Structures are given as C-alpha cells and as structure tokens.
Amino acid sequence: MAEVLVYVDHVDGAVRKPTLELLTLARRLGEPVAVALGNGAADTAATLAEHGAVKVLTHDAPEYAEYLVVPKVDALQAAHEQVSPAAVLVPSSAEGKEIAARLALRIGSGIITDAVDLQAGAEGPVATQSVFAASYTTKSRVSKGTPVITVKPNSAAVEAAPAAGAVESLNVTFSEQATGTKITGRTPRESTGRPELTEAAIVVSGGRGVNGAENFSIIEALADSLGAAVGASRAAVDAGWYPHTNQVGQTGKSVSPQLYIANGISGAIQHRAGMQTSCRPPRRGTPARSARWRGRRRRRRRRAPWRGPGQRPWRCPQSGRWHRTSGDTNRRTAVIASVPLWLTRCQLRAVLRRCGRKSFDVRRDTGDDRRHVPARLPSRSIRGRGCPEGCRPDPRGRGRRRPKLTLPGSSGGPRRGRVGVFSGVPQHSSPGFEVPPCPRPRTYAPSRT
Amino acid sequence: MDGLLSELDEYAVEQALQIAENSDDDVEVTVLTVGPEDAKDALRKALSMGADKAIHVEDDDLHGTDAIGTSLVLAKAIEKAGYDLVISGMASTDGTMGVVPALLAERLGVPQVTLLSEVSVEDGIVKGRRDGDVASEQLQASLPAVVSVTDQSGEARYPSFKGIMAAKKKPVQSWDLSDLDIEADEVGLENAYTVVESAAERPARTAGTIVKDEGEGGKQLAEFLASQKFI
Numbered sequence: 001m002a003e004v005l006v007y008v009d010h011v012d013g014a015v016r017k018p019t020l021e022l023l024t025l026a027r028r029l030g031e032p033v034a035v036a037l038g039n040g041a042a043d044t045a046a047t048l049a050e051h052g053a054v055k056v057l058t059h060d061a062p063e064y065a066e067y068l069v070v071p072k073v074d075a076l077q078a079a080h081e082q083v084s085p086a087a088v089l090v091p092s093s094a095e096g097k098e099i100a101a102r103l104a105l106r107i108g109s110g111i112i113t114d115a116v117d118l119q120a121g122a123e124g125p126v127a128t129q130s131v132f133a134a135s136y137t138t139k140s141r142v143s144k145g146t147p148v149i150t151v152k153p154n155s156a157a158v159e160a161a162p163a164a165g166a167v168e169s170l171n172v173t174f175s176e177q178a179t180g181t182k183i184t185g186r187t188p189r190e191s192t193g194r195p196e197l198t199e200a201a202i203v204v205s206g207g208r209g210v211n212g213a214e215n216f217s218i219i220e221a222l223a224d225s226l227g228a229a230v231g232a233s234r235a236a237v238d239a240g241w242y243p244h245t246n247q248v249g250q251t252g253k254s255v256s257p258q259l260y261i262a263n264g265i266s267g268a269i270q271h272r273a274g275m276q277t278s279c280r281p282p283r284r285g286t287p288a289r290s291a292r293w294r295g296r297r298r299r300r301r302r303r304a305p306w307r308g309p310g311q312r313p314w315r316c317p318q319s320g321r322w323h324r325t326s327g328d329t330n331r332r333t334a335v336i337a338s339v340p341l342w343l344t345r346c347q348l349r350a351v352l353r354r355c356g357r358k359s360f361d362v363r364r365d366t367g368d369d370r371r372h373v374p375a376r377l378p379s380r381s382i383r384g385r386g387c388p389e390g391c392r393p394d395p396r397g398r399g400r401r402r403p404k405l406t407l408p409g410s411s412g413g414p415r416r417g418r419v420g421v422f423s424g425v426p427q428h429s430s431p432g433f434e435v436p437p438c439p440r441p442r443t444y445a446p447s448r449t
Numbered sequence: 450m451d452g453l454l455s456e457l458d459e460y461a462v463e464q465a466l467q468i469a470e471n472s473d474d475d476v477e478v479t480v481l482t483v484g485p486e487d488a489k490d491a492l493r494k495a496l497s498m499g500a501d502k503a504i505h506v507e508d509d510d511l512h513g514t515d516a517i518g519t520s521l522v523l524a525k526a527i528e529k530a531g532y533d534l535v536i537s538g539m540a541s542t543d544g545t546m547g548v549v550p551a552l553l554a555e556r557l558g559v560p561q562v563t564l565l566s567e568v569s570v571e572d573g574i575v576k577g578r579r580d581g582d583v584a585s586e587q588l589q590a591s592l593p594a595v596v597s598v599t600d601q602s603g604e605a606r607y608p609s610f611k612g613i614m615a616a617k618k619k620p621v622q623s624w625d626l627s628d629l630d631i632e633a634d635e636v637g638l639e640n641a642y643t644v645v646e647s648a649a650e651r652p653a654r655t656a657g658t659i660v661k662d663e664g665e666g667g668k669q670l671a672e673f674l675a676s677q678k679f680i
Binding site: 011068097100102104106111113137139140144145177181182183185186196226259 | 517520545546547556558560563564579580581584585586590601641645648649651674
C-alpha cells in the first residue's frame with residue numbers, strides 16, 4: 001500500500017490533536033508514516049503508534065528550535081526522498097502552511113491549503129475546501145507531483161487504530177537557507193488549562209457587547225463549565241479586552257467547533273427601557289372627529305373641559321387600553337423644565353424612570369407622525385398633538401396654543417399662583433448614568449425650532 | 450482584488466513607509482503587483498500613501514495562475530527590479546492561503562521573516578516579533594530578506610490630499626511575461642499545479658430555534674445543550 005507522510009506538530013513530545021486527525025485521514029489514502037522533529041520527537045512515537053502510524057521518522061537537532069521553518073522543510077524533503085509517499089499531509093497552522101509550501105516548491109508539486117476533508121480519488125486525493133468565507137465548497141486535487149495538502153483542525157474525528165509505529169531516525173543535511181532566520185527569543189504562551197481554540201469542540205466567544213475586560217470573566221466561567229475554549233471578536237480584541245491569540249475571524253483563528261456560543265457579538269444591544277408602544281390618551285375634551293366632519297364647517301361649541309377622574313372613560317383604539325379620562329394624565333404629567341440633550345422619546349422615558357417618576361408622558365415637538373424626532377423639551381413642547389397611531393387627531397380647541405405646564409396635584413387647568421414647583425428635573429447636562437441607545441433610526445423632520 | 454488595495458496589503462505598505470522614514474539612508478519604496486488592469490488602482494492607492502514608484506505586471510496568460518506560478522512571476526519581477534527588502538501582507542483576502550511570502554523566499558534564496566507583528570530594520574538586519582499560537586518569537590535575519598506583516602502591526606495611514614496629487618506624477622512601469630523571461634507554459638490556469646474538480650455553493654442556513662429569554666431562557670438553553678449531548 002502506498003505510504004503517506006504526516007508531519008507531526010508537537011510541543012516537547014506532546015502531540016497536538018490536529019496531527020491525530022491527520023493520521024486518521026492519512027489512513028484513507030495509505031499507510032501513515034509520521035515525521036517528528038525537534039526536542040521530544042522520540043517521545044511522540046507511542047501516541048502516534050496508537051493512532052495508526054506505521055513508521056515514525058525522528059530527527060533532533062538544535063536547528064529546529066533556533067531557526068525558522070527552513071530546517072523542518074529540509075527534514076521533510078529528506079523524508080520524502082526516503083519514503084516516496086503518495087501524499088504529504090501537514091496540519092494547517094501558520095507555520096504548517098509555510099513548511100508545506102516550501103516543500104511543494106522543492107519537490108515540484110502542487111499544494112492545497114486549509115482542506116476540511118480528504119477522500120481518496122482515482123487520480124489522487126481529493127481535498128474539500130470551504131472558500132470565500134464558507135460560502136462555497138470546492139473539491140480539488142493536485143495535478144502535478146506528490147500532493148502536499150494542509151488540513152484544518154477539527155476536520156475529522158480522531159480514531160484510534162494501533163499500528164506498528166517503528167521508530168527510525170532520519171538523515172537530514174541542512175541546506176544553506178536553513179540558518180537564514182534566527183529565532184533570538186521565545187516567550188511561550190501561558191497555558192490557561194483550556195483547550196486550544198482551533199481544536200476545541202466548544203467555543204465560547206465574547207464581543208463588543210461584553211463591554212469591558214473584567215466582564216470576560218463571565219465568558220471564561222461559562223467556558224470552564226462546558227470545558228470550552230474562549231474566543232473573542234475583533235471588536236473585543238481591538239479594544240484590548242482579550243489577547244489577539246484568541247481572536248476568531250479572518251485575521252485571527254479560524255475555528256470549527258461543534259458548538260459555538262457567541263455573546264455580545266453582532267451588535268444586538270438589548271434595549272429595554274421605555275419601549276412600550278406609546279399610546280397617548282387624548283387631551284381633554286376632544287373626541288375624535290371623522291373626515292366627514294372636517295369637511296363641514298365646524299360648529300364652534302364651548303366645551304367644558306372634563307374635570308375629575310372617572311367621568312369619561314376612553315378606550316384607545318390602537319392599543320385597546322382604557323383610560324379613565326382624557327384629562328387624567330395631565331394631572332400626573334411630569335414637568336421638565338429643560339433637557340439640554342437631544343434625546344429620543346425612549347431615552348427620555350428611561351431618564352425619567354431613572355429619576356423616579358412613576359408615570360409621565362412624553363410628546364413630540366412636531367406633528368409629523370412617522371418621523372422619530374428627539375423629544376427636545378422647551379416649555380412649549382407639551383402641547384396637544386395627534387397620536388401617531390391614530391388614536392386621536394390634533395386638537396383644535398381652545399387649549400391648543402397654551403403651554404401646558406401642569407403640576408402634579410393640579411387638575412390640569414392653567415397654573416394659577418403656583419410658581420417654581422417643578423420636580424423630576426434632570427438639572428445636569430449629562431444624565432449621570434448610561435442612557436440606552438434607541439434602536440429606531442433617527443430621522444429628523446425639517447427643523448421648525 | 451476589485452482594484453482596491455487589500456486591507457492586509459495596506460499594513461505592508463505602511464510598514465515599508467515606516468522603515469523608509471526611520472532609516473538614515475535614502476530608501477526607495479517600490480510597490481509591485483501582478484494582476485489585471487484594475488490592479489493599477491491598488492498601486493495608485495499605495496503611491497498616494499507615500500511609495501516612490503510602482504511596477505505592474507500584467508499579461509493575459511497570467512489568468513488563473515496558482516500560488517506557485519504567482520510566486521514565480523513575482524520572484525522574477527523582484528529580481529529584475531532589484532531589492533534589499535521585500536515586504537508583503539500575510540495573505541490575500543480571497544484565497545487566504547498565506548504561502549506566497551514563503552514561496553518567494555524559497556525562490557529568491559533569501560531568509561524569510563514572516564507573520565510579524567512588529568518589524569524594524571537596523572544596520573542591514575531586519576528584526577521582528579512573530580506571535581505564533583504556541584509561543585511568541587523574536588526573529589532576526591540579515592538583508593536581503595522577505596518579510597510579511599500581519600494586521601497587528603499598526604494601522605495604515607490614510608493618504609493625504611498632497612499624497613494623492615503627488616501620486617499622479619509618480620512613475621508606474623508596466624511589464625509582461627516577455628519582459629520577465631517567463632514562458633506561457635509555466636503560468637496560467639492550464640498549467641496550474643492544482644485542479645478544482647467541483648465547486649458548490651453552500652446552501653443557506655435554515656433558521657434555527659430562537660429562544661426568547663423570559664426568565665426560562667437559561668433552562669431552555671441548558672436543555673437544548675443536553676439534548677445535543679454537549680453537557
């Protein structure tokens with residue numbers, strides 16, 4: 001049977017999981033022959049033999065730790081000459097791809113990177129790749145020379161298949177290029193005890209919504225309870241909340257776990273404050289008028305404003321809510337003297353709730369129904385307007401132009417003799433707490449103010 | 450691709466310009482690209498960022514070249530242009546193979562110092578820091594060398610208006626395969642080393658279950674995970 005070279009990715013003798021997946025895939029194509037290089041290479045033989053390696057070629061030299069990439073390419077080229085394999089499989093890490101590419105050039109072969117599956121085909125191994133941000137799946141094969149294929153982690157389930165695992169040593173002569181790039185210092189990553197991000201079966205990620213480096217401890221706690229790895233989106237990494245090594249994405253790590261839990265990613269901010277459908281009861285004394293009426297000459301009739309509760313129950317046609325009286329709400333209308341911010345209605349409601357107002361009514365400045373304009377509130381803002389949902393039209397009565405500043409405790413009439421008693425006023429120019437963003441699109445009416 | 454300078458290449462141009470600014474000698478920054486007609490826009494953007502001259506390798510026979518063929522064309526063009534240091538981005542944004550810098554180093558016979566998050570050049574030695582997934586390494590190589598930088602290396606500068614105006618006067622050379630002494634049977638789609646047998650669009654994802662959290666959301670999620678045997 002043909003032999004397949006598998007490059008072993010190990011750290012001081014501990015074989016990493018993607019290599020074991022490679023051995024499983026190599027068994028589909030032929031007999032796996034593993035190549036382990038560097039410090040601890042001989043210790044990998046036991047694990048490799050359990051997973052199907054028929055032979056393990058080892059070589060240890062200081063060059064592997066001291067120089068970048070090229071010594072390993074020299075060793076793999078020597079192994080290729082010794083074994084003459086049907087294919088060469090390398091794990092698809094950054095270093096792995098470089099090793100595979102240089103080897104392919106030297107032996108005159110083609111290279112396929114980031115394969116997610118491998119099948120034996122009539123003219124050679126066929127590799128499945130997921131390209132263009134996983135929008136297309138392609139099957140390709142190498143048409144010239146020994147196929148060199150790099151395979152992504154988590155592409156196959158690891159299957160144990162005990163095999164001989166005979167250890168042989170490899171004869172390697174390093175080329176001139178081997179000593180080109182010197183590694184002058186190395187800082188190993190602190191191991192967190194969690195699985196490696198690209199190899200984990202479950203990944204828990206945090207993004208912009210996590211809102212701070214200290215909150216990532218929640219993400220980490222969830223990850224630890226699931227035995228998962230922790231990832232971060234680019235927004236979180238750019239903000240400095242989590243290191244770049246945990247970034248998941250095109251310029252970070254590419255993960256394909258079985259379960260991916262994304263927290264606070266893709267920008268869905270929960271906006272809960274003040275988002276009830278507003279139904280504003282009509283101003284006192286004005287029933288809805290139909291279109292038929294508007295055309296006629298209106299009879300002017302003095303209408304006594306309704307006073308006192310419970311006299312004229314009114315049902316909002318839009319929400320179906322019953323209001324005790326149209327004038328009822330005026331009594332409890334909060335008074336805002338000045339709000340220097342441009343806030344939308346929802347944000348203003350959030351501010352008022354936060355200030356402790358129990359009920360309030362926020363009205364818009366212009367009469368345009370469908371636009372969502374900030375509720376800037378000078379004194380003239382609380383005036384009669386039509387309900388945008390069509391509860392009632394603009395009032396045309398006497399009270400239309402008067403500024404409606406009412407005090408709690410008043411019955412809704414003009415303010416007589418009471419001065420300066422306003423409550424619930426945010427006096428500061430900034431709210432002092434976070435005003436939630438309003439998700440509705442802000443479009444502005446042509447300014448009349 | 451698409452005639453714009455790709456984001457990963459912007460970082461490379463930025464680092465090249467920073468090396469040129471920080472060095473004592475006179476450094477000339479040349480930008481080189483292999484591509485169809487609209488690759489000239491990428492060159493113009495790089496020139497407006499501050500590069501000195503541009504070279505555009507363009508030929509109809511180059512259509513469909515794979516990574517190995519591209520590295521051949523680039524290597525010949527770089528040798529013809531003359532260089533002390535080659536800087537590139539870490540990968541292309543379409544293929545995202547990330548192997549061309551290594552292939553270039555192999556073909557040119559110079560050291561490769563790739564996937565750097567920081568790079569500096571002093572006294573004919575290029576130094577950098579490469580962040581791998583196991584360890585973070587400090588690398589060093591003597592010039593000439595091939596360097597590739599990642600997106601962690603620092604934000605690219607925006608071209609200033611003066612730069613955009615000056616870019617119109619900077620020279621852009623155009624070469625084709627015969628200028629580089631490359632035969633047509635070494636590059637192109639038919640001579641690629643790999644063959645794509647089939648390509649299928651991934652089917653759109655079916656909508657999953659959406660769990661609304663009304664206090665019971667955590668329990669529903671836990672039940673779902675248990676049913677899928679994750680916990």
